[in-house]
Amino acid sequence: MEVDHYFETVGIMADRSRLLNIAPHELVEKPGDHTSIVQALVSFRESMLTSEDEDWLTGYLSIGLFSDRGYRERLASFALAFEIDRELKRREIRRLCRPYTKDQRLFDRVPPLFDSIRERASGQSDRELIDLEAVVSVGGSEVYRAGSGFTTLCPYLSPKIVNWVIREWPGASTFIRLDADQYFEERPPQALMESAIVPASPRWLKDFSLRKGMKDFGSYQLLGRPLSDGHAEFWDYHVKMVRRLEVHVERRKDDYLSVMIEELPRPDDPDGLMIGRCIHLDTRDPAGTSIGDVKMQHLDLAINVYEGDDRRKRYDESLQQGKVIDATFRTHLLRIEDVPFTSLFTFAGTFLQSKVLLSEWVSDLIA
Structure with missing residues (x-):
């Protein structure tokens, strides 16, 4: 087996994992009809194990998976399961972002x-x-x-x-945004756990003072501080993998203001993806309007997916000038029109992952 054939087959197994609704590690441990394929993949992956592979994979042996296999075969099995999982995630996000078509x-x-x-x-x-x-x-x-x-x-x-x-x-x-590849004759299980949304109410721009030609920009970063410096920041950085929040506000005309917000995760995730959470909105209300009276023309929630080299290119740029590299692919999740401008902060608080960075931005606004 050649390397290209290995990764091509990993992709096939990722598709099988999704089709059969079986987790990659379960497919590798109990391959059933796919035994010959999995055995060939594990054997090849074992032949390609490096000392670096051994260092990071050894810690997973205590989980107990693949316990009927030898030491190096177990390491290769874990490596294969992770690689199928990464490919599954890449294919899944591409599927979720695919434009709607009648054949879905x-x-x-x-x-x-x-x-x-x-x-x-x-x-x-x-x-x-x-x-x-x-x-x-x-x-x-x-x-x-x-x-x-x-x-x-x-x-x-x-x-x-x-x-x-x-x-x-x-x-x-x-x-x-509905998942157009999903259709069930009978009601599927629900995953929702009830949780109340608490609207934010920052005293932001009381006189809506940004005027034509003016811009505002903020960038807030998590620095990977130790747990002793705060549980929330540690969790956002090490578990949610969030790294930065950028906010760009610009009034291009007397009666037109736009806001772009993007939250970026780590750019070097092993799955090869960096999925930014993006909020865009605009309003036609002029400077000087009471903030409580300002209405948005629209607000969009979207995900921007950066893949390969695009991850580092985007991460090295900023929204300060209002323009960055285009996402590799993206999709909108929600659009709403003609609602109060102040609802932005509740949308942000619910959609963005890092409450620490959001809090820093809001604190700047009301300072």
Whole structure:
């Protein structure tokens, strides 16, 4: 087996893992009909083990998986399971970001739903978002009724955000990202755990003072401090892997202001991906408007996926000038129109992962 063939087969096994709904480590431990393929992969991976592999894989032996195999074969089995898992994640995020098409399972089973995809001002379909009025959540969960069956939200969009939007602005034009490859004849299990959203209320820009041509930029970073310096920062850095929050605000016209926010994780994750969480919004209210009266034209929640060299390029840039390298691929998760500007802080507090960085930004705004 050659290296290229190995990784090609790893990709095939990632597809099998998803199709069979089996975790990669379970597929490697109990391959069943795929025994000959897994054995060949493990054998090749064992022949490629390095001292660095041994250093980082040895710690996993205590888990007890692959216990019927020899020492080096167990190391190779763990390595293979991790590599299938990484490839599964890469393929999954690409799948989740794929533009909607009529051949996807959801639209194949519920054709009229394709007509509920959001249209841009140009009249063209954005092929990313579906009108919230076309579907109904099951008990406020991530499971939605679709035709006579069910589908689910894109997993990067929390149902808490959607529920809050429905409760606060039931008449607002709202669009959400559904997982169009998911369709179930019977209701699937729900993963939602109830958690209240507490709206933020910073005393931000009391006179909405940014005027035409003015810009504002903030960058907030986690530095990987020891646990003794704070549990929250340690958790955000070492578990959630968040590294930076950037905020760019610009008033291009007297009656047009835009805000771009992006939260970036570590750029060197072994899975080869850096998934940024992005918020974009704009308003036509002029400078001097009372902040409580300002309405957003729209607010978008999105994920920007940077892959390969794009990860480091994006991480080495900043939003200070309002422009950075394009994401390798991306998709919108939610769009809402004509809601209060101050709701931005609740959207941010629910969608962004690091509450430490968000708190630092809000503290700057109310200082």
